[in-house]
Amino acid sequence: MSRLDNAITPWSDSTLSLLARGYAWLPDRMRATNGGPVRTRLLGRPTVALHGPDAVGFFYDERNVRRASALPGPVLDTLFGRGAVHTLDGEAHRVRKAMFMALLKDGAGVAALADHVAQHWSESVEEWGDGRRVVLFDETALILARSVCAWAGIQLSGEDVRRLAVDCTAMVDGFAAPGPRHLRARRARARQEDRLAALIGTAREGEELAGDDGTAFETVVWHRDADGELIDPKTAAVELLNIVRPTVAIAWFVAFAAHALHRWPSHGEPLRKDDDPRYARAFAHEVRRFYPFAPFVGGLAATGLAWRDEAIAENTLVLLDLYGHQHDPELWNDPYRFDPRRFTAHEPGADELIPQGGGDPSHGHRCPGEDVTVAVLATLVKRLAELDYAVPDQDLSIPLSRIPTRPRSGFVLTVTAPPQSENSA
Structure with a gap:
């Protein structure tokens, strides 16, 4: 019997423990094995969890780990959608992923x-x-x-956009939760897929609902997959939501940023300085490192594998520890101290900061919208620091048992003096 088999009670199922302990579940298990791999079961499936910089490259090598059929149905029916790029591998994945990467080419799309x-x-x-x-x-x-x-050219009424915002937050909020949160997430995804599929169908019939040529909406509407065929309207709606939903999900990071500014107000002054925009970006990186977002990512062993001399059978569920990686004292000096200066002198390496996954976004499964997250968050943390507001009494605790988590109150504020617009005299 290998060291890995001895790590815990053989093949005990950890699903209930994960649901109860949330972000703490995997880091605690990793500590029990001195950072080594953890073997368990999730939803009855044999599972191996990996940690560390060498695990990042191993996990994102498609020869080792594949994503097709790896995501459980409840996650597809809430967070990603059936037929999404996240479920593809090989050439099919590269062609579909290229559609997303083209929208962000040269950073112009991100800046816009x-x-x-x-x-x-x-x-x-x-x-x-x-x-x-x-x-x-x-x-x-x-x-x-x-x-x-507005950026993507999706023409919806004001009320429909408001409903979209509520539904996108529900999709993210309920993907990892049983009960009412999960049901709300399922209904939200179904509702928005139907609405966007109808818009896509209308656009393909030639009606003027698509906005200007070259928008994200147009790109998705007329995208052809590796087989040369247009993706069906339902799948196109899924991928359009995979542009909209992650953008709306930046709200989690903005709430965390407000929490950080409230807890450590000394960071507000460098954010307000126009002569050092690097600090806003560094602050955004540190928010993403310090606060909990995704606990881990998963895939299936593509074949029989060996990692650190340990055997991993084909089709075993392989998890990559994200939250624990971001708080590993061997990787980060004083990891539980919030310090944007970690990133003022240099941008983090591709596999150094991985709150949204690792690897190469052009070829692997790393989130192609990570640059969007950083740019938008840097934009908003600066404006938040410039805003004159009061923070009334509220529950600002961040429960690690809840996935995804955020300040319980959503961070309530009262604006006392809005900043003057750039056009003000």
Whole structure:
């Protein structure tokens, strides 16, 4: 029997423990094995969890781990959608992934989306100046939904955009939760897939609902897969949501950023300085490192494998520890200290900071929207630091047992003096 088999009670199922302990589950198991692999079962499937920089490259090598058929149905029916790029491997994945990468080519698409976010933030802040209590998480989700629809050329009514924001947050909030949260997530995805599939069908019939040529909407509507065929409207709607939903999900990071500024207000001053924009980007990176987002990612062993001299049978579920990686004292100096200066002198390496996965986004399964997340978050943390607001008493605890988590209150604030617009005298 190998050292891996001795790590825990052989093949005990950890599903209930994961649901109960959330982000702490895998790091605690890793500590029990001194950072070595953990063998268990999840939903009855044999599972091996890996940790460390060498595990990142191993996991994202398609010769080792494949994503097709790896994602469980409940995750597909809430977070990613059936037929999404996340479920593909090989040439099919590369062709579909290239569609997303083209939208962000040369950083122009990222910058344009960040500009939309800045504009919609300014418009919303003017409305907040009436002294009302604002739940930052909810308002930011709506700002992001408006921004990404404008950027992508998705023509929806104001009420439909509001519904889209609510539904996208429900998809993310309920993908890993049993019960009512999960049911809400399923209904939200089904509703938005139907709505966007209808828009796509109308666009293909030639009606003017697609916006200008070259928008993300147009790109998805007319995308041809590796077989040369247009993807069906339902799958196109899934992929359109895989542009919109992750953008709206940046609301989680904005709530965390507000939490950080409230807890460590000394970071506000360097964010407000116009002469050092690097600090906003470094702050965004540190928010993504410090606060919990995705606990791990998973795939299936493509064949019989060996990692650190341990055998992994074909079709075993392989997990890559993300949250534990971001808080490993062997990788990060004083990992539980919030310190953006870690990233002021250099950008993090591809497999160094992996809150949204690792590897090469052009060829692997790393999130292609990571650059969007960083740019949009850097844009908003600077504006948040410039905003004059009060923080009333509220529950700002962040429960690690909840996946995904956020400050319980959503971070409530009251604007006391909105910043003057750039056009003000």
